[in-house]
Amino acid sequence: MAIKLGIPSKGRLQDKTFDWFKARGVDLSRSTSAREYAGAVLGIDGVELVLLSAGEIPRELGAGRIHLGVTGTDLVRENTPLWRQSCAELTLMGFGHADLVIAVPNVWVDVDTLDDLDAAAARFRADHGFRLRIATKYHSLVRDFLQAKGVADYQLVDSQGATEGTVKNLTAEAIADITSTGDTLRANHLKMLSDGVIHRSQAALFLSKTASLNSDETQSLNQVLAALEISA
Amino acid sequence: MLNDRRGRIRAEANRLSEFFIAQGALPVEAASLQPAEILLDLYGEDIRARAFVTHDAHNGEQMLRPDFTVPVVQMHMDEGAEPARYTYCGPVWRKQEASSDRASEYLQVGFEVFDRSDPAASDAEVFALFAELLNPLKLRAATGDLGILMAAVSGLATLNSRKAALKRHIWRPARFRQLLDRYSGKSPVPASRAALLQALNNQSAEDVIAGQGTHVGLRSPVEIANRVQALADDAAADHISGSEVALLNDILNLREKSTIALDRLRDIEVDMPAIGPALDRFAARLDALAARGVDVDALDFEGSYGRTSLEYYDGFVFGFYAEARADLPVIASGGRYDAMTAVLGRGRSIPAVGGVIRPEFILAMQEGA
Numbered sequence: 159m160a161i162k163l164g165i166p167s168k169g170r171l172q173d174k175t176f177d178w179f180k181a182r183g184v185d186l187s188r189s190t191s192a193r194e195y196a197g198a199v200l201g202i203d204g205v206e207l208v209l210l211s212a213g214e215i216p217r218e219l220g221a222g223r224i225h226l227g228v229t230g231t232d233l234v235r236e237n238t239p240l241w242r243q244s245c246a247e248l249t250l251m252g253f254g255h256a257d258l259v260i261a262v263p264n265v266w267v268d269v270d271t272l273d274d275l276d277a278a279a280a281r282f283r284a285d286h287g288f289r290l291r292i293a294t295k296y297h298s299l300v301r302d303f304l305q306a307k308g309v310a311d312y313q314l315v316d317s318q319g320a321t322e323g324t325v326k327n328l329t330a331e332a333i334a335d336i337t338s339t340g341d342t343l344r345a346n347h348l349k350m351l352s353d354g355v356i357h358r359s360q361a362a363l364f365l366s367k368t369a370s371l372n373s374d375e376t377q378s379l380n381q382v383l384a385a386l387e388i389s390a
Numbered sequence: 391m392l393n394d395r396r397g398r399i400r401a402e403a404n405r406l407s408e409f410f411i412a413q414g415a416l417p418v419e420a421a422s423l424q425p426a427e428i429l430l431d432l433y434g435e436d437i438r439a440r441a442f443v444t445h446d447a448h449n450g451e452q453m454l455r456p457d458f459t460v461p462v463v464q465m466h467m468d469e470g471a472e473p474a475r476y477t478y479c480g481p482v483w484r485k486q487e488a489s490s491d492r493a494s495e496y497l498q499v500g501f502e503v504f505d506r507s508d509p510a511a512s513d514a515e516v517f518a519l520f521a522e523l524l525n526p527l528k529l530r531a532a533t534g535d536l537g538i539l540m541a542a543v544s545g546l547a548t549l550n551s552r553k554a555a556l557k558r559h560i561w562r563p564a565r566f567r568q569l570l571d572r573y574s575g576k577s578p579v580p581a582s583r584a585a586l587l588q589a590l591n592n593q594s595a596e597d598v599i600a601g602q603g604t605h606v607g608l609r610s611p612v613e614i615a616n617r618v619q620a621l622a623d624d625a626a627a628d629h630i631s632g633s634e635v636a637l638l639n640d641i642l643n644l645r646e647k648s649t650i651a652l653d654r655l656r657d658i659e660v661d662m663p664a665i666g667p668a669l670d671r672f673a674a675r676l677d678a679l680a681a682r683g684v685d686v687d688a689l690d691f692e693g694s695y696g697r698t699s700l701e702y703y704d705g706f707v708f709g710f711y712a713e714a715r716a717d718l719p720v721i722a723s724g725g726r727y728d729a730m731t732a733v734l735g736r737g738r739s740i741p742a743v744g745g746v747i748r749p750e751f752i753l754a755m756q757e758g759a
Binding site: 263264265266267268270271273274276277278280281282285286289297301302304305307308310311312313314325326328331346347348352 | 430431434435436438439555558559562564565568572580582583586595598599602603604605606607608609611613614616617618621
């Protein structure tokens with residue numbers, strides 16, 4: 159059996175992943191049909207390329223169904239409980255930068271820090287009778303962060319996309335989402351909190367600690383790591 | 391024969407339960423699935439990290455009960471006769487820490503007293519029963535009183551808004567300390583706040599808000615302006631004095647035997663008279679404990695005890711620990727939670743105190759494993 163390397167199935171993340179491996183002398187190739195989600199690693203035997211949604215790669219790593227995987231550090235932390243037990247972050251790849259931040263309306267001139275957010279949440283709850291809503295899809299990361307910072311009287315509401323629009327739509331008072339330039343936040347009349355960066359994310363190569371390896375597979379894995387000059 | 395550990399834990403739980411029934415407690419049951427909204431409103435989103443949530447189209451979110459206190463209080467507020475003593479015995483479910491090998495489902499046996507007549511006597515009754523049950527295990531008892539801390543905060547010579555903020559974070563010691571540092575001038579005003587206050591010198595709050603462009607969201611310009619005004623008031627107010635902070639620290643750092651702790655607190659009261667009534671309650675509790683045979687000269691008291699528990703305790707708090715067994719967490723714990731009955735009672739409230747025991751840990755001590 160071959161070991162499996164999971165990489166994002168489309169978009170710039172895939173292109174940059176190919177470039178990153180190529181710059182290190184490892185040629186990844188997609189199968190001849192661009193529609194087939196498979197490929198190969200040229201020059202190293204026994205490595206199969208698996209193309210997956212970046213959001214599913216953490217789960218596959220955690221379950222040990224792929225041995226290596228490229229995905230965002232944010233996605234692994236959010237989607238894999240106790241991720242350090244099931245995965246090792248081998249190396250940061252230097253692209254796919256995005257920050258998970260808390261943002262509030264520009265007009266909240268009284269709110270710039272988490273301390274302000276906490277105080278505003280207490281008043282909001284007293285005024286409206288419900289806890290201040292923060293829209294996000296990163297529930298674990300946001301909750302752990304706010305708990306550690308001692309912010310209370312908020313609730314997380316799920317938003318799987320167009321999260322910046324939830325405030326204008328009155329389904330949330332604030333958001334926690336990924337941003338790289340802040341343009342979408344500004345376009346939606348939102349601003350970041352000055353101490354509200356929850357996680358600075360980028361693409362990384364992960365090794366599954368749960369995937370089984372026979373001696374051939376171990377050899378293949380070591381060849382890949384040696385080519386990439388990574389000691390695992 | 392099977393190594394029926396679960397059966398032995400159940401038998402131990404039944405024994406504890408029968409003890410409380412023999413003391414006059416009414417056995418009660420509670421549903422395993424509780425409406426998530428009530429628990430979330432009480433404990434905030436943090437509870438999601440501790441409790442298991444279920445989802446279905448009809449009932450929405452529910453939680454596997456993380457404790458019995460909330461459903462028992464609700465049951466009492468809805469249909470209970472006063473005064474009341476309840477006991478319960480059943481599984482609760484808690485998510486465990488990352489590296490923990492602790493069970494996420496375990497049995498709890500509890501005893502709760504709802505009685506207006508004499509809170510000090512009720513505190514002593516609950517503690518003394520737990521002490522009697524646990525006596526053979528030679529545990530160390532820890533006690534505290536969050537009511538004293540709250541009275542101290544209420545007595546600070548400062549803005550009510552600051553006192554409210556400090557009280558709101560009594561259970562979050564790090565945030566409490568951060569607020570205290572700012573209100574006492576120990577930590578600087580954040581730059582953004584200073585800039586906002588500066589802008590208010592030649593602009594109204596409404597103008598500053600309007601200057602930010604399009605308004606989005608449910609939080610209205612009036613709400614924002616109100617908080618801006620509160621920030622301006624806060625900036626104009628005097629710092630909490632160093633001597634008051636020192637008194638508060640003395641209370642927080644106090645670790646003594648109970649009778650000595652009371653003496654020390656009476657000394658603090660000279661400079662902080664607001665804690666007087668809370669100390670009278672503490673003194674009455676010590677008398678009631680002594681009357682029940684508890685050696686209060688040897689009973690540990692900690693000024694900060696109970697601040698990091700998830701519970702809603704706001705008065706007497708206690709816990710029993712196996713000092714020789716560092717692997718075991720608190721064996722039994724409890725306290726007074728009058729404020730929670732007000733929240734769940736929608737306008738009504740009743741003094742309430744109670745505690746829970748983990749039978750599996752008693753068994754672990756008895757079996758030495």
